[in-house]
Amino acid sequence: MATQAEIGRTAWSDPLSVRALTGGAMIAAGYVLCFGVGMAFALDTGISVVWPPSGFALAILLRFGMRAIVPIWVGAAASNLIDGSTSPFISVLMPGLTITEPLIAILLLRLVGFDSSLQRLRDISALVLVGAPISTLLNALASLYVLSSLGVTTWTDYGYNVLAWWAGDAGGIITIAPAILILTNHSERVITTQNWVEAGLLTLLGFAALQLAVMWPNLSHGGAAAYIVFPIVAWVALRAPRRVSIVVALCISAVALATAKLSGERFLGAHDTLSELVSLQSFVTCLTLTCLLLAALSLDKAQIEARLREREQFLSLAILGSNDGIWDWRPNEHRLWLSPRWKEQLGYAEHELPHSLSTWSALVHRDDRDRVAQRFTDFLEDRSDSFEMVQRFRHKLGHDVHILTRGIKMKDDEGRVTRVVGVHTDVTELLSAQEELRHQAASLAGLARDLEEQRRTADAANTAKSQFLATMSHEIRTPMNGIIGMLSLMLDSNLNQDQKRWASTALDSAETLLTIINDILDLSKLDAGKTEVELLDFDAAGLIEGVTALLKVRATAKGIALRTDIAPNVPKWLKSDPTRLRQILFNLVGNAVKFTQHGGVVVHASVGAMRGDSCELRIGVTDTGIGIDRDKMASLFEPFQQGDTGMARRFGGTGLGLAIVRRLVRLLGGSVAVESKLNEGSTFTVILPCTIVTSPLDRPAAIPRGTVSGPHRRASILIAEDNEINRELVTQMLTRLGHDATVVSNGREALTAAQTRALDLILMDIQMPEMDGVSATAAIRALPGSHGGTPIVAVTANAMVGDRERYLAAGFDDYLAKPLHLEELQEVIARWTNSAASPANGGEQAVALDQQRAAELRGAMSEADFAALIERLPKEIDAQIERTQHAIRANDADGVRVALRALHESAFDFGLRELAALSTRLIGDNVDLAQIIEHTSAMQSAVTRAKSAIDVLRAPSRDSQE
Structure with missing residues (x-):
């Protein structure tokens, strides 16, 4: 209310x-x-x-x-x-x-x-x-x-x-x-009828006392009877609610004033008006103060009693509801009180145990009795600041109960202990749990040791796997070096048409096997976490177009369309790792072309969420190929998995491409997903986080450790190789390039040759008898004078993660992985000997068109398709040359390489050998824009000769159509 x-x-x-x-x-x-x-x-x-x-x-x-x-x-x-x-x-x-x-x-x-x-x-x-x-x-x-x-x-x-x-x-x-x-x-508290009745009777009694004091002062000895009202008011103030007592005080005061006003006698026997005034004022004021003070005291007393009752109820509830037993010992009175919970912890009802020290002595474990008594004595005599210990008590059922006992003491003014209060906590289950935890901890420790042993075993197995891959890579690359190299030399020799077709088929097979080996190595690098990300500015549309252009010739040869669809909202310049993105696109678009027989492949590109200078680049590769069964999608991105078990037999491949794609996408912080319907086609979607670049910075060009300058001269090159086939291969390559070759079969002979003669370059194998390549390089570097500074290139089949860095740190100047390619060898020699690249065929002009390759394409395609191909090929070459020139003007080395790779793919697939070889030499990582610009005129000449060769093929095609 x-x-x-x-x-x-x-x-x-x-x-x-x-x-x-x-x-x-x-x-x-x-x-x-x-x-x-x-x-x-x-x-x-x-x-x-x-x-x-x-x-x-x-x-x-x-x-x-x-x-x-x-x-x-x-x-x-x-x-x-x-x-x-x-x-x-x-x-x-x-x-x-x-x-x-x-x-x-x-x-x-x-x-x-x-x-x-x-x-x-x-x-x-x-x-x-x-x-x-x-x-x-x-x-x-x-x-x-x-x-x-x-x-x-x-x-x-x-x-x-x-x-x-x-x-x-x-x-x-x-x-x-x-x-x-x-x-x-x-x-205020509620007033009862009894309060009013009692107050009314006492008020009447006070009225009578006042009348007696005023009207018959002689009978009350000068009005002393009036003071009877004070105990009356005190009684009411202490017993009744304050509203009742204040009403009684007001009534008695009013009666006193009225009596003094109406009676002819002075109040309390006063002698004059002033004394009567003072007496009345004092009487009324004291009466009211008496009522107020006693009522306040009564209220305080009631509040204190209420708080005490509340605390008593709280303590009672706490004692009854607590899981701890409570004991209270008063030494001076020789009295011990034990709470019901204390007894219940030991299995007894409250009435079953007396409150005495004998109860404790009878129940405490005999082995703990002396120890507890000594600790308690130390506590009472201040030799210990606190009393806390675990002791055993005998339960009513006969078993032992572990009790944690804690106590505090109170002293009087003389320092004597007057009271000790404590609690008993049953810790039996806690100790059991601790013991169980100890057992579990021991078990976990053993399990941890087993897991550590298994980890070591797994690490050893992983190391063994890496060593196995490295060994197999080396052992496979060593004969592959001879196979690919010899086949390349054979194709450059005078062979008839059948021999060239056989050699070309063997070279294609060897290159396919090398691709498989490279995929396995890429997957191994990604699994080992050794693949690094390099964030660079790149032209997004140019990169996608470049990858598509490289694969368009293959698609055209199959009779399917390959095109791009780049949304207008894709920024011109983005920052990410363009090298890894190209590898992702090559795998996805290459797979789409491989598994599509009719229709076409479309590469979509758009931008998703944009936040400030960040965006999500979304690239989707959609094909109309064979599609993927829904049950096979879960394992599609796992290594060595393909859409069905017969796919490898129908289309070839190892199933490593998509596994590499997923790992590369995750490395770049993105995601990859697939949607597919069987016999209708598939769509692979890659989402990559990129940074939008508003004003791309000029990236410094790669500075090679050697420079290409000066006229061509014959270089003196030492070949340190223990494999006889590889020695023959490298010798033939060097001869073809116009250089002098000296051959040794181990590192010790290489050291002797480096000591005895001046060399321009040393091609050093790694694994050789008597002295390996690393030891031989260290020994050569210790030679005095110019002999110790001879450039040394590691030529090895070791192409695992970190091999290049390891060999460069060991003192090698450069690194070539087997199998060797003539163009790569030519670039390395030019880089370290200042020798300009010479024609690859004994000084003769390179062949502009491989007639055998053109004949194979004509035989594999209809005359109409072949005619369309030779009509479209010059336009594609011009487009890539224009893209190259545009990237050069934008100082975009990556864009230049993308365009040249596309040019190389188009030229290589059609057999334009001179144009393919020149474009290959210019896309090396150590070739900067300045070197590419120096070869612009040579590129234009090669393009002109390539177009002339294509025109030669166009005439017979027209005749056949006529």
């Missing part, structure tokens, strides 16, 4: 509401009533013993706030006008002092932290010592000054009038203000 103050505040939230007006009228009427009561109880001299309006005004403002000022002012003005002792003007203005008095009192009370509920002794003291005397004294001084100035009172009586006014106002505040505050406080 809302309090009266809350009702008042709600009613007055709108000052013009009916409730607000009614409340204000009631306050004004209450003030007028108090004014009338004060005047009614005034003595014959006209002085009021207590002035109720002052207490009423203070209580109303404390309860209802500042909005009660207006009703109080109205009530005071009305009271003055009714009294008629002052002029109307003064009657309306004087209430200003009436309002000022309670406002000053409220300000002072707030400064001392006053609470209007009066539930604390300090609040009553503040009201009596601060609120009542100070503000009333100031009001008396000001009011009587005004009245004396206006002639209402005389200046000669100013001091006496101030004291009388002050005493009346202060008495009114002490008597009326607490009564109103308590009566309007609805949080």
